[in-house]
Amino acid sequence: MGRWAIAVHGGAGIDPNLPVERQEQAKQLLTRCLNLGIAALRSNVSAIDVVELVVRELETDPLFNSGRGSALTENGTVEMEASIMDGTKRRCGAVSGITTVKNPISLARLVMDKSPHSYLAFSGAEEFARKQGVETVDNDYFVTEDNVGMLKLAKEANSILFDYRIPLGCAAGAAVTDSPLQMNGLPISIYAPETVGCVVVDREGRCAAGTSTGGLMNKMMGRIGDSPLIGAGTYASELCGVSCTGEGEAIIRSTLARDVSAVMEYKGVGLQEAVDYVIKHRLDEGFAGLIAVSNKGEVVCGFNCNGMFRGCATEDGFMEVAMWE
Amino acid sequence: MVGWAIALHGGAGDIPMDLPDERRIPRETALRHCLDLGVSALKSGRHPLDVTELVVRELENHPDFNAGKGSVLTTQGTVEMEASIMDGKTKRCGAVSGLTTVVNPISVARLVMEKTPHIYLGFDGAQAFARAHGVETVESSHFITPENIARLKQAKEFNRVQLDYTAPTPNLPEVSGDSQIGTVGCVAVDSAGNLASATSTGGYVNKMVGRIGDTPVIGAGTYANHLCAVSATGKGEYIIRATVAREVAALMEYKGLSLTEAAAYAVEQSGPRGCCGLVAVSANGEVAMPYNTTGMFRACATEDGYTEVAIWPKN
Numbered sequence: 053m054g055r056w057a058i059a060v061h062g063g064a065g066i067d068p069n070l071p072v073e074r075q076e077q078a079k080q081l082l083t084r085c086l087n088l089g090i091a092a093l094r095s096n097v098s099a100i101d102v103v104e105l106v107v108r109e110l111e112t113d114p115l116f117n118s119g120r121g122s123a124l125t126e127n128g129t130v131e132m133e134a135s136i137m138d139g140t141k142r143r144c145g146a147v148s149g150i151t152t153v154k155n156p157i158s159l160a161r162l163v164m165d166k167s168p169h170s171y172l173a174f175s176g177a178e179e180f181a182r183k184q185g186v187e188t189v190d191n192d193y194f195v196t197e198d199n200v201g202m203l204k205l206a207k208e209a210n211s212i213l214f215d216y217r218i219p220l221g222c223a224a225g226a227a228v229t230d231s232p233l234q235m236n237g238l239p240i241s242i243y244a245p246e247t248v249g250c251v252v253v254d255r256e257g258r259c260a261a262g263t264s265t266g267g268l269m270n271k272m273m274g275r276i277g278d279s280p281l282i283g284a285g286t287y288a289s290e291l292c293g294v295s296c297t298g299e300g301e302a303i304i305r306s307t308l309a310r311d312v313s314a315v316m317e318y319k320g321v322g323l324q325e326a327v328d329y330v331i332k333h334r335l336d337e338g339f340a341g342l343i344a345v346s347n348k349g350e351v352v353c354g355f356n357c358n359g360m361f362r363g364c365a366t367e368d369g370f371m372e373v374a375m376w377e
Numbered sequence: 378m379v380g381w382a383i384a385l386h387g388g389a390g391d392i393p394m395d396l397p398d399e400r401r402i403p404r405e406t407a408l409r410h411c412l413d414l415g416v417s418a419l420k421s422g423r424h425p426l427d428v429t430e431l432v433v434r435e436l437e438n439h440p441d442f443n444a445g446k447g448s449v450l451t452t453q454g455t456v457e458m459e460a461s462i463m464d465g466k467t468k469r470c471g472a473v474s475g476l477t478t479v480v481n482p483i484s485v486a487r488l489v490m491e492k493t494p495h496i497y498l499g500f501d502g503a504q505a506f507a508r509a510h511g512v513e514t515v516e517s518s519h520f521i522t523p524e525n526i527a528r529l530k531q532a533k534e535f536n537r538v539q540l541d542y543t544a545p546t547p548n549l550p551e552v553s554g555d556s557q558i559g560t561v562g563c564v565a566v567d568s569a570g571n572l573a574s575a576t577s578t579g580g581y582v583n584k585m586v587g588r589i590g591d592t593p594v595i596g597a598g599t600y601a602n603h604l605c606a607v608s609a610t611g612k613g614e615y616i617i618r619a620t621v622a623r624e625v626a627a628l629m630e631y632k633g634l635s636l637t638e639a640a641a642y643a644v645e646q647s648g649p650r651g652c653c654g655l656v657a658v659s660a661n662g663e664v665a666m667p668y669n670t671t672g673m674f675r676a677c678a679t680e681d682g683y684t685e686v687a688i689w690p691k692n
Binding site (some may be wrong): 101117137142143144146147148164167168169170172173174175176177179180245268271273274275276277281283284287300301304305307310311314315318336339 | 437452468469470472475493494495496497498499500502503505506512513584585586587588589590593594596600613614616617619623624627628631632
């Protein structure tokens with residue numbers, strides 16, 4: 053019998069000036085989600101089930117950019133996407149353009165388990181959700197006041213804005229001068245993707261991964277990012293489970309999640325080495341981070357940007373919630 | 378400096394060896410025509426992105442392939458097209474899904490890559506983007522062919538999702554009977570080692586509305602980097618989970634396999650027999666076109682004069 057391990061993330065790329073209060077809230081949420089996952093693993097819940105339940109928790113909490121609290125499209129609406137993958141047989145499910153389903157990760161799971169397809173989007177996905185009797189709400193449910201304010205700032209800045217967690221009252225302009233760091237061409241103080249994800253290996257050595265997001269603040273309607281793309285934002289195989297976050301383009305071009313597994317499979321290296329390798333060599337000029345577990349019960353986080361909201365735990369009692377290096 | 382190379386496909390699947398001439402010849406002619414177009418473009422020094430886009434546009438316009446006009450139908454009898462394109466040197470890419478009135482989805486994918494800060498647009502948003510860029514659109518009835526209407530009817534009666542070929546069987550409506558298989562694609566490399574891949578499709582017969590396959594998923598149906606360019610075709614769900622297009626490049630990078638070995642291995646590992654095929658070119662001007670299905674509509678040419686247009690294995 054192997055040993056379980058779990059990791060969660062709430063996005064890569066954090067403003068070094070993020071108020072302490074927000075940092076605390078983030079850490080508390082990550083801790084809570086980690087504990088949920090740990091309790092389930094101790095009760096022998098399977099990896100894929102643990103991933104789903106943890107990501108559901110992250111989606112339901114309005115703090116990060118997924119489910120409730122998702123970033124807003126240019127029209128002020130929410131369009132969510134998610135993907136989930138079960139490493140054992142590499143089964144997968146993904147959804148995009150979700151506007152009424154409370155927990156997109158669960159819909160992705162249903163696509164995997166209950167449809168003949170792997171990826172459903174927009175009205176077709178919503179229709180499938182209705183037929184499956186999934187819990188739906190009005191799109192307003194997902195919209196928070198903070199994000200409405202954020203969207204306004206983003207439009208004023210007339211640029212793509214990742215989800216930004218600094219309280220309203222700070223002008224977008226000030227942000228430009230506050231920090232010299234950049235992500236996706238924008239000052240880091242106005243970039244915080246806060247996509248969420250979870251990776252798990254259970255006692256049977258089964259790996260699973262899931263990722264969920266509202267996407268980019270002020271994004272074009274219909275824009276799809278890396279989170280629902282199997283191989284980019286999410287991947288799981290017999291060897292590992294991976295969930296990524298950061299600059300969507302960079303993650304897609306580098307097929308980041310898939311590459312962790314590919315490096316392990318084809319170069320025969322371990323998880324840490326594989327994660328280090330892809331972060332160092334696959335991202336080119338892009339910024340991103342990822343969490344990963346291996347079928348040997350290891351857990352690794354890697355990122356090349358300024359911080360990543362993350363938490364990890366292993367069966368032998370190790371537990372850590374962190375934001376910076 | 379190595380020579381240029383180009384390969385294209387019109388879909389892999391259960392193409393029966395006894396395909397009647399009136400079904401086979403127009404497709405072979407189309408493949409040859411598209412090959413010639415692509416070769417001319419390469420000879421005139423066009424960049425592989427331009428070459429693959431123009432070849433795929435041509436395949437989309439041809440009603441006998443499952444892309445653009447001639448796309449298979451969703452369960453509601455509508456057309457939902459998707460496509461993606463990728464540049465090997467920069468790894469920039471563009472993808473679209475859920476297009477219903479755009480004549481050439483591959484060109485919208487290219488616009489997404491070049492004119493937006495995003496990679497992938499879907500459905501209403503993609504349609505709006507296309508309109509905003511003055512891309513050619515037509516009534517969606519333009520894309521629907523009688524063969525595909527019949528094929529949908531048949532699929533519904535079988536009550537299963539299928540790739541768009543079924544052998545005519547007794548007591549079933551007479552399907553025009555041809556093996557119009559899923560997806561079209563093109564890969565090309567020029568003598569400077571620039572690589573590109575482009576893929577386009579209507580998807581699966583009787584697919585659920587909103588179903589996205591491997592074609593617009595970078596790494597699954599399309600991939601290009603500094604080593605190779607790949608376009609895959611077949612059963613989307615297998616190609617996605619096996620990240621087939623990326624796999625070819627990964628095997629070359631991480632295991633040092635040649636293009637031929639990597640391509641063959643990727644197809645073999647993608648799933649059960651009958652699930653996929655691909656075309657690939659390498660930075661060195663090599664070509665590979667493996668498939669584990671009965672056949673694959675394909676064509677290729679290299680600068681040293683080799684050309685091939687084929688459907689089944691060469692004997």
